[in-house]
Amino acid sequence: MATGKTNAKHITVQVDDTAPTARDITPDVSNVSGTGLTYAEQDVTGYSDGVINFTLGHPSSEIEITGPFSNTATTGAHTVFSAIVGHVTNTKTVDIRIGIRAAPASGDPKFSGEYYCASYVVSGDGTYSARMVPASSVVPVWGTV
Amino acid sequence: MATGKTNSRHFRLYADQVDLSGDVRTVGGFGLEYNMEDVTGWSDGVVNYLYGTPTAFVNGFQAVFNNTAVTGSHTELSDQEEYLISLHLGIRATPAAGDPAFGGPLQQSSYTVGGEGPVIVEVALNGPGQALSHPSRYFGYVAYPSTSITVTTSGTGVDMVAAQASGIHAVLHVLTAETVGTWALTIQESSDDAVGDPYVDIITFTANGATATAERGIDATSVERYVRFRAVYTGGGSTGARFVVTVIPQ
Numbered sequence: 001m002a003t004g005k006t007n008a009k010h011i012t013v014q015v016d017d018t019a020p021t022a023r024d025i026t027p028d029v030s031n032v033s034g035t036g037l038t039y040a041e042q043d044v045t046g047y048s049d050g051v052i053n054f055t056l057g058h059p060s061s062e063i064e065i066t067g068p069f070s071n072t073a074t075t076g077a078h079t080v081f082s083a084i085v086g087h088v089t090n091t092k093t094v095d096i097r098i099g100i101r102a103a104p105a106s107g108d109p110k111f112s113g114e115y116y117c118a119s120y121v122v123s124g125d126g127t128y129s130a131r132m133v134p135a136s137s138v139v140p141v142w143g144t145v
Numbered sequence: 146m147a148t149g150k151t152n153s154r155h156f157r158l159y160a161d162q163v164d165l166s167g168d169v170r171t172v173g174g175f176g177l178e179y180n181m182e183d184v185t186g187w188s189d190g191v192v193n194y195l196y197g198t199p200t201a202f203v204n205g206f207q208a209v210f211n212n213t214a215v216t217g218s219h220t221e222l223s224d225q226e227e228y229l230i231s232l233h234l235g236i237r238a239t240p241a242a243g244d245p246a247f248g249g250p251l252q253q254s255s256y257t258v259g260g261e262g263p264v265i266v267e268v269a270l271n272g273p274g275q276a277l278s279h280p281s282r283y284f285g286y287v288a289y290p291s292t293s294i295t296v297t298t299s300g301t302g303v304d305m306v307a308a309q310a311s312g313i314h315a316v317l318h319v320l321t322a323e324t325v326g327t328w329a330l331t332i333q334e335s336s337d338d339a340v341g342d343p344y345v346d347i348i349t350f351t352a353n354g355a356t357a358t359a360e361r362g363i364d365a366t367s368v369e370r371y372v373r374f375r376a377v378y379t380g381g382g383s384t385g386a387r388f389v390v391t392v393i394p395q
Contacts, residue, residue, distance in 0.1 A: 028150070037191070058185055060192040070150045071236060071245045078245055082284035085177050088196055116194060118181045120284075122234070122247070124172030124205065126153045133181050137189035 001107030001144075002100040010099030013065060015132075016092040017074075018083050028077035029067040030127075035096050035111050037061050037140065061113065061140050063094060063132040069122055078122070081130045085120040091135035092117060097145050104145050113140020146243030146287075146301075147236040155235030157291065159318045159389050160221055160228040162357035164291060165208060168218035170265075173205015175232060175247050177283060201283045203230065203251060203270040210264035215357075218266050219258070227252045227274045229359040231316050231391040233287045242301035242373075244287040248316045248391035249273065249280045250361065278363055280314045285393030288332070289374035293321060295383040300374035302338040303392060311395040312365040313372065317350050319358050321387035326380015328354030332362060332392065334369040344373060354386040365395070 012026045040057030070076040084092055091114035097104035104110070115132035122128045134140065157166040180197030211217035231248040233240035240246075251270035258266050273279050289300040305313075315332045330352060333344035348362035354376070374390040 040192075058189065058192045068150045069234070070148075071234075072148045076148065078284075082245070085284075086179055086196055086199055086282070113191075116179075116181070116196060118194070118196075119176065119178035121174040121176035121178065123174045124153050124156070126151055128176075129174070131178075134191045134193040137186070137191065137193050139190035 001105050002102065004100060006098060006100045010102060010104065012097045012099065012104055014093075014095040015065075015080055016084070017080050018087050018089065020090050020092055022093060022095065023075045023080050025075060025077045025080055028070045028072070029065055031066045032063065032096060034061065034063045036142070059139060061134055063115065064129060065132065066127060066129045069126050069128050077128055077130070081117060081120040081128065085117045085130070087117070091115065092132070094132055106145055108145045109142065110145050111140060111142050114138060146241050147238060149236060151234065151236045155238060155240065157233045157235065157240055159231040159233075159291075159320070161359040162319055163216050163221045164320055164389075165218055165221065168208040168211045169206070170209060171205060171207040172203060172232070175203040177201050200272050201249065201251065202272065203232070206268045206270065207265050208268070210258060210260075210266050222253070222266060222268050223256055225253045225256050228270065229316050229318070229361055230270065231318060231389055233290060233389075233391070240287045240290045242287055242290060243303050246285050246287045246391045247283050248285060248393055249283045249314060280393060281311075281395055282393055285313075285391055288315065288372060288392040289388055289390035291320065291387060291389045293385045293387040294376060295378070295385045297377045298375070299344070300390070302335065302344075302371040302373045304338070305370055305372065305392075305394050308336070308370050309368045309394040312363065313368050313395060314393045315348050315362040316391045316393070317352060317360045317362065318389040319352055319354055319356065319386065320389060321385065322357045323354040323386040324384045326378055326383055328386060329377040329379070330354065330388070331375050332364070332390070333373050333375050335371045336369040338371045342369070344375070346375075354388075
């Protein structure tokens with residue numbers, strides 16, 4: 001495990017297929033956005049308060065994965081996402097690992113949770129976009145590899 | 146069939162009985178987007194969802210204006226109707242059997258003409274019209290790439306990875322009609338690509354190749370792992386017919 005800053009080239013992305021079996025789709029990912037939790041903010045400011053202040057509600061976690069279209073057998077992004085979009089039989093584990101200036105190693109940060117694939121869209125420029133949303137009441141978490 | 150990454154120059158788009166690939170130059174996106182219903186309760190740890198109803202669409206679809214009779218983009222798309230669409234995604238080459246595809250009925254919601262320099266047409270396709278047999282999925286496989294044939298032909302077997310418990314939809318495009326005899330057009334299944342289990346018919350299209358048309362065939366029962374397109378010719382010397390077929394596991 002290293003510490004410090006890093007580059008996105010060292011991020012890996014695994015998404016369950018329909019089985020569900022984890023598939024490493026990293027070669028077909030060029031961007032992952034929304035990794036983490038965003039809490040609903042409830043403004044609870046009263047007349048006498050010195051500043052606008054909030055309580056926090058439920059966190060949300062919507063992850064968008066984009067990259068080049070690929071139908072590589074088993075692990076291609078198209079192979080995985082075209083099968084799991086709308087697939088209700090089970091939830092899909094999304095596992096995003098952030099390697100620190102190298103491939104992810106034990107102790108490096110990771111974010112994971114159980115998701116559904118809410119949309120899978122292929123674009124005319126040969127890329128795709130997939131949106132993952134939480135599928136259970138269990139909060140996705142930051143942890144380590 | 147190849148696998149891996151590709152470039153959109155190898156895509157081909159068919160709408161009803163027309164190959165629009167020579168006019169199309171941009172497709173913004175195509176796929177399925179589900180309405181996700183928020184089912185979060187007070188005690189839940191995170192905002193969570195259940196699947197609602199999906200929308201199938203092709204957006205950002207642009208083609209060069211072309212009013213060539215029958216096959217031009219303007220001629221075909223200015224009708225504003227429901228089309229049977231097949232979008233074949235060739236993998237670094239012209240589409241081949243087994244390559245990925247997107248296909249099914251989609252209703253046209255807009256048609257506009259404009260542009261600077263070459264005149265272009267823009268089209269939005271959003272979901273099927275009202276019907277009793279909507280598909281639930283749109284991503285599938287090229288079963289038969291655009292090919293003109295003059296004799297009885299069996300397409301290459303397409304491996305759907307597993308048997309399909311919810312069946313398949315098949316979209317047939319007859320791009321060029323036969324003018325002498327007729328064609329019996331079917332989709333066949335086999336559990337092992339005819340190694341020990343011969344292909345048998347599961348969908349028989351009404352179309353007989355004598356008219357340029359498009360048709361969707363449905364088998365809602367369990368379908369075996371491999372499927373293929375078969376065209377059987379009856380009659381005198383064929384003038385040739387061009388077919389395109391897409392299969393979509395449901």
